Amino acid sequence: MHDVTPDIVTMAKQIGNGFPLAAVVCKKEIADCMNKATFTTYGGNPVAMAAGREVLKVIEEEGLQENCERMGRLFMSGLHDLKERHEAIGDVRGAGLMIGIEVVTDKFTKTPDQKMFEAVFERTKEYGLLMGKGGRYGTVMRIQ
Template sequence: MIDLVRNKHGGLIICDEVQTGFGRVGTKFWGHKWQGIKPDIITMAKGIGNGFPIGAVVTRKEISDKVKQVFFNTFGGGHIQCRVGLEVLNTIRKERLDENAEVVGNYLLTELGKLSKKHRIIGDVRGKGLMIAIELVKDKETKEPGKEETNQLMELTRERGLLFGKGGVYGNVLRIQPPLCLSMEDAKYVVQAVDDAVLNIK
């Protein structure tokens, strides 16, 4: 759909793959691939360096050729950053971490989804690969955001050794984005810890 609009009216499609890229969402490697989008420009960081500070912008030659100004960046093209990025790519391929993200991520989505049927405050579980969200609500019918419950769950899971992020417009969504090498055994512990933590929310 987006491609059709661009083709009809012009413009560029820019995909931000800072969080979703490099296998985070599974074997398609990029988030936009799951949407069937053909971007003109892709921005990327985080996953490309596995914690090392590196980012990149990729585009087609006909677009980059139109940039007439000289682009300057203090850290642009640094040899160490480029080497780290290359090694990260090699490791993802060699260890098949994108496949692991898809398999382990599917397990987590399925099992955490079961918890949403068990616990009244889990309103939704969604995601792709190892980029998962648990939305907490006060009431499943009204979908009233469970902000306090989210804060409690973050603390209770932290006590069990898990660090989750928090997001969503109302601050009621737990963000689970573990390393791509997360094992199935680790994933089982995540499910068990979340289940136990929810039972202890007051």
């Protein structure tokens, strides 16, 4: 996406699908510097590790990462079309299927519109959509 290869990647939450599990993935030269006396409360929990292994297996076997990228591009394209047609959408941003839609009074000044945000936020529930609130003023619809 950004054509960058990181030295260290951390991940949690989804990797254990609700079980207490996190991971640090890094280059060998960094891993070799780690102190062997590192301790963690949940380290080696066999149930969490089994869950994590199965989550990674499903992600790979079902091509979920590729699907997320493909669907994210399609979704973002549609949201950018909506932004062009609606004054209340100040910005659409995100990557994959982690997207934010900024609700504003005017797309040029990008003044946050709390009243419109609340109305849209509540209305989405009627359609079975659960959105999150984000942004500095709490007027960014978070889709994850």
